[in-house]
Amino acid sequence: MAGIDLREKALRLLALREHSRSELAHKLAAHATGDDVATLLDRLVELDLLSDSRFAHAYVRSHAARFGVQRLRHELARRGVAEALMDEAIEAETGADEFARAQAIWKRKYTSAPPDMKEWARQARFLQSRGFSSEVIRTLLKDPDHEPA
Known part of the structure; x- marks a missing residue:
């Protein structure tokens, strides 16, 4: 060509x-x-x-409402973005609201706390597939209406 x-x-x-x-x-x-x-x-x-930096910021900005930090990192790495640029973009675009974002995503999909272990595992897998940490998932499913400090 x-x-x-x-x-x-x-x-x-x-x-x-x-x-x-x-x-x-x-x-x-x-x-x-x-x-x-x-x-x-x-x-x-x-x-x-x-610009990889501009790409990383745009990607995180458009996907942060649906995904956790782990998933965002994975997707940016898959697209060849350097780790330093990933950290910068994720910090700038998501802040420290990981729990609040997980809670918002969970509330859109589920209406109540899991009544048994089978449902707990299903909801946990859903949040895990979205890229949220196990700590955030445990806290959220233990007390869905929890307001972080």
């Missing part, structure tokens, strides 16, 4: 949403050689059209 076509493809992808460098490299790899893709990505970073 010619350089101009590759650049246009990259710009079209970036116009749709923010991408991490790794994601964009993966999407463009089928259309050009690795060196061409790397050169283009370097240029996009230089022009501030591509």
